[in-house]
Amino acid sequence: MTSLLREWEDHLALARRRSPHTVRAYVASAARLLEAVSLPSWQTVAALDVAALRAQLARRRADGLGNNSAARELSALKAFIAFAREQTGSEAQPPRMRGPRVKKGIPRPLTPDEAVNLAAAMTEGGRAEWIGARDRAVLLLLYGAGLRIAEALSLTGADLPLGDVLTVTGKGGKQRAVPVLPLVRDAVADYAAKAPFPAEAKEPLFRGARGGALGQGAVQQAVARARSALGLPPSATPHALRHSFATHLLGAGADLRSLQELLGHASLGSTQIYTKVDAATLLDTYRHAHPRA
Known part of the structure; x- marks a missing residue:
């Protein structure tokens, strides 16, 4: 599990050049998913489907996750599964699952x-x-x-x-x-x-x-x-x-x-x-x- 997370972190930080905040959030989402997976490996992660994503989000919702956070969590998990499929050479598309609707607020500027x-x-x-x-x-x-x-x-x-x-x-x-x-x-x-x-x-x-x-x-x-x-x-x-x-x-x-x-x-x-x-x-x-x- 540790080695998978390290590879995922390196991919985000070095290959994708994500911000440190995004890297931390995406790695944390992947870690939570791996804890729920039996015998975590790139093969088991690559095999996850929509049902597995729904189950993971349901667990997070039970912890009080709001719509905005749930949408970010889903985005992170889909990216992680897509990366796992790249690692295993799988040609299958990542699970297609629509996240919760997020209402974009209008920024409140100062005068x-x-x-x-x-x-x-x-x-x-x-x-x-x-x-x-x-x-x-x-x-x-x-x-x-x-x-x-x-x-x-x-x-x-x-x-x-x-x-x-x-x-x-x-x-x-x-x-x-x-x-x-x-x-x-x-x-x-x-x-x-x-x-x-x-x-x-x-x-x-x-x-x-x-x-x-x-x-x-x-x-x-x-x-x-x-x-x-x-x-x-x-x-x-x-x-x-x-x-x-x-x-x-x-x-x-x-x-x-x-x-x-x-x-x-x-x-x-x-x-x-x-x-x-x-x-x-x-x-x-x-x-x-x-x-x-």
Whole structure:
């Protein structure tokens, strides 16, 4: 069982170049399936059918799994069985089973003022000055350049000084070029000047209080404190700033293809959700402003 999981993990991380989070989730799903399989091997996994998938999902449902998690679990299991069939040379197609319906929620962006105020609030709270400058720089990279939080935290000292364009490595190891506003460049330069740690080429640019790589949890906690001080809703998260970046660009006239490139989406379908966000914003404005609404 251990060797099967190790091969599956290597395939996901090296061949498919999945994110660490996806690799962990898919390996965990495979491990749960193998625990329910008698004498686990590539042959036994490859022989699993729709009935076996239904039984596994039923067990997970009994543990309280919701629709979103069940859909992800099914996707992971189907991919695992497909990989097993590749390993055994089987030409059979993976089990065809439709997952639960998942309602895609519309991201809730911040207003431009809220986004800027949230970033500014990171410098307050009685913490060390360089830590406030660090958190402000990270948030401005999310809102000003549309980076994912993991992408911002993956920057190293070699990326300094930031120029007009920054090359970012996103999901699946895909690179893209994103423009960097002067405000963002200045914020990152300010942090680098105040940080007590040297910005070495191969070391993380953003450091924690003890000098290690800054984790996403620390940024999320800092944002939670700032939004509480500003009276913003719980939806005002670091990732909401990326949503705000996309929504505000679309509202200003950016086309979907350009937005897709800036966000690093693999498919246009992932970007099209922002058309719904913009429509929702317009409708909300109409309802609050139109005398007949």
